[in-house]
Amino acid sequence: RGDGSFQGKPAVILSVQKQPAADSVRLTREVEKAIEELARSLPEGLEAPSFLFKQADFIEHSVNNVAEALRDGAILVAVILFLFLLNVRTTIISLMAIPVSLLATALVFRHFGLSINTMTLGGLAIAIGELVDDAVVGVENVLRRLKLNRAASTPRPVIEVIAAATLEVRSAIVYATVIIVLVFVPLFVLPGIEGRLFTPLGIAYIVSILASMIVSVTLTPVMAYYLLPRMKQLHAGDSPLVIWLKRADARLLHWSFARARGLLAGALLLVLLVAASVPFFPRSFLPPFNEGTLTVNVLLNPGTSLSESNRIGTLAEQLLGDVPEVTKVGRRTGRAELDEHAEGVHYTEMDVDLKASDRSRAQIVADIRQRLGTLPAASNVGQPISHRLDHLLSGVRAQIALKIYGDDLDTLRGLAAEMRGRLAKIAGVTDLQIEKQVLIPQVKIHLDYEKAARYGVAPGNLLRSLEQMIEGERITEIVEGNRRFDLLVRLPE
Template identity: 30%
Template sequence: PGKRAALPKGMILQVQYDRSELVDRTIATVERNLGEGALLVAVVLLIVVGNWRAAFIVASVIPLAFLMMISGMHALGISGNLMSLGALDFGLVVDGAIVVVENTLRLMGEAQRLKGRELTADERRRIVINAAGGVARPVFFGMAIIALVYVPVLSLGGVEGKLFQPMAQAVMLALAAALIVTFTLVPALCARLLRGEKVRQPSVSEKEDSLPEITADNHITHNGGFAGLVIRGYRPVLDFALRHPAALLVPSAVLLAVALRIFLTLGSQFTPRLDEGSITAMVYKPVGMSLDRSLEIEQQTEREILRRFPQVTRTFSRIGTSAVATDPMPPNENDLYIFYKPLDQWPQGPDMPRNKSELVAAIEKAATALAPEQSFLFAQPIEMRFNEMLEGTRADLSVKIFGDDYDVLERLAAQAREELQGVPGTANAAFEAASRTHSVVVEINHDAMVRLGLGTAEVNRAIASAIGGDEVGFIADGEHRHAIVVRMPESLRADTKSILSLPLRVGASGLVPLDRVASLREMRTVEPILHDNGKRRAALMVNLNTSDIEGYVTAARARLDGKLALPESYRIEFGGQFRQLEAARARLMIVVPAALLMIFLLVYSALGSVRHAAVVYTGIPFAITGGVLALWLRDMPFSITAAIGFIAVSGIAMLNGLVLIDHINALRRKLPVIEAVRQAATDRLRPVLSTAMVAGIGFVPMAISQGAGAEVQRPLATVVIGGVLSSTVLTLLLLPAI
């Protein structure tokens, strides 16, 4: 308000572009996805557990762990945004609580069935202590494993580190908070709220002061409803898997091989493209165009866009030299910002654009028809700055040709541009800068100057004054001074005859025209000559209409290598977001194996057996199988966000495998191996199914969301949902068979 009041009458101050609008929309998407995910998790818990008290206890972990996570983020200076909260799944948060509550329900049900009466408060307390203690080790190690799988993300550096490290930190804080709540509040609530079910007749094996012995067939009687139905259907399938393990191992191995083959064809990108809700057009006009003419064309273009496209709400342009010294722009270039309505408010019609890409194509066609001398390179405001920060160019991809002779570089760049137009996935390709500028060279006749008594400085000063102008005075306007500049009119400044007729003062009163001592020659000169690390280069800016950036680069590189004959010491380099993908993948290729080794040692310390740890590790490839197939079915390329999804689902698979193997080892002390495996698989069916379902269901809102920022979350959620499905089958059928 204060700044507006200080403006002269008739002038208004208007915010043209505010990035906080996009931030607010993405935060709203995150909040909606988290809220819907939490609600779905609670509903699934109620259905699977079949006990509203137990479901309430598990669901209570969500708000408490979330608040503790937010407090930790505040203490560490991590902001809540699309990236930091993008991988948070409340299904992961409640996994440990599910195992504790399920074990408590199982032991309470067995004890109550054997005693034939309701348990006393003291008995419930003892059972809760035993139940929590019995699964403390696998739950702790399992949650630690899930946290450890995010360690590779913390190792990322550069831009990718700034983007994804907060995501890993937030998940690890949430898991730590959930672990604390799981072994403090959850047991206390179990002792207070869980009662068990009433039993009509006492069991002959009633024991008043001890927990029941576990047998191979006492688990169905205390499971009713959905859980009982699932268990009754699971037992025959489990028996078949135990009798015929090869019937599962062979198809699983084939499916794994198919998934690996599919993975190689998925394509790759750094991060999914975020729809910012606006368009930036980088407009290029002929070099040497005056600012007035450039501004006239730009105003005509904006009026035409607003007239032709009702989807567009407003436009504005940045043209001419910026006040920011780091963002120079000649008069022939400008950035055109285009803002449009939400897609559901677009008018429908046979000739109307139906999506953003069609709108961009239609705008380019209309603007080019209006002023054929201008060309366009389309992007988004933040995306453009992001690309510029990464590689110094504003496009998705830059193709740089290095060499010594600029004429050769210019020829090679033109050939490369023509070849790239034929590569599938090219939206448009443009030169980074106009390579040639129309210039007029003044060639001085020194003999004529000597005869007339003129010096070179006098000739240069006369030309500079006529074309560039001389300040001859000023006009005072209060505290402001406005310079008076005299020069030739614009229509004459490009006219060689007018320039040659410039008068030069000779002696005290004589005047001679410029053509007496000089001649003019028109030519096209190089401006500017660009360098990288002291090496001359020409560059192309390429925007893509494909999400498979890595696949495009591979195809483009092969085409250019086959079509362009590079002289010795000349080379081609590709730059852009895919370089960050390569850097992140190279780092992960080193860090991920190291993290997996640490996790293996952790699993080994929990189970005390290399063989058992290896069995738990079989969950990783089969979890990845489901994630790959899910990406393929949804036609999504591999990206860093998808990689984080693979990391998360690997941790879930190992958690469930660890819980099952640990229970098998406990039962082997009392039962034969086959009976122990059968009993453990049945006992852990409900917790494994619950953890898998809530982990997958918690990501469903992210997987199907269409809000701002959902593009970044969808690959991660898709991988987790697919991986959870395949890893659950492994844990419940293949792992017992192994």
């Protein structure tokens, strides 16, 4: 049994679950097309369907955010490179490593059937600054060797100079790249959810770094051959920024060598302090993120009637509708018996869609909690994806769950109430609630086998008759139009 509503009006709430290998964004577009076709054929009195929550929106928003970070990182790299090199040609040669490496990474993804998601884009965003490292080392050494070759009394052929300059730094480039790759290798042996999350990030990072290494010893020398030898500024020295940094570095080195022991002792002390402070850092499996949608659960005592749950649920909808940021509210009271998360009619779940606001998510959630606190029910406020992750990790819809085991339900209830009182005093604890449990009356039937034998009644037949009277027996089928109903005969409740 159950009920549903949307914006305070009776409604049917439909959830669409995708197959594990399906593309969420593409599937959402297909569902939207199907809904548009359905809306055109609705009978009178029914409103067109409206979406409450689409995971595709969160996916697209996240991917766009990381893509913007990737773009901004590339722009910053270009600006910094030009400030240091102060040369358009060397900057272009170095920057070519970024698009070529990203293209090579995309080809590898396509070959192995990997998708572009927030984790793979995150790996590319982390690597964006390092993609030009190998190319910068190569082009800087080529430029230096070309300057020396031009100043020599008997200049060598340009192609030989570039080849020798590239080979000169090749070993350093390869060793540095291998060391960086080795740092990310442990990500591939992480078990469980951690491995599923971070493996794509590690693959994207490693593939792009290896691609940049190959670019630095193939494409970079070729571009240097065509762009650098005829450069007018080949005799020019370092840029003003590099000159200033070299002077500052020289002064810093002289100052450090004069105080070597003190610096070593200070560095060791700093390392020890950092290591000692690690246990005191806050920890969480995933950082909090804003999904743009909230999931609100309202729980009454088990056994509460559907009409009473609907009344409390309607009040909760009205309270949520008064929050300035709330645009849509959909409510489901109760869950079907075959539902993966089957619940009684005492359980209400609401999907709340939010609009952009000057208030932070924490402020909006605090406002909602304060409003729902006036209801005679326990409430929980979360986010759809975070809510599912919590349920997947711990089996409960919360970040922390404490379970007490025992044989006496009354004792367990007392301990739970005592623990709840203590936990409520801890700063930062919200949505604290005890899992609702009630005693279910049971009737135990014991047979008197002697009397049953005296009257010639077989115990098995007697138990079967009692079961039929209590649970009911299907005796026929009633047809009403296109619908069919089973007719059961049983004892009254």
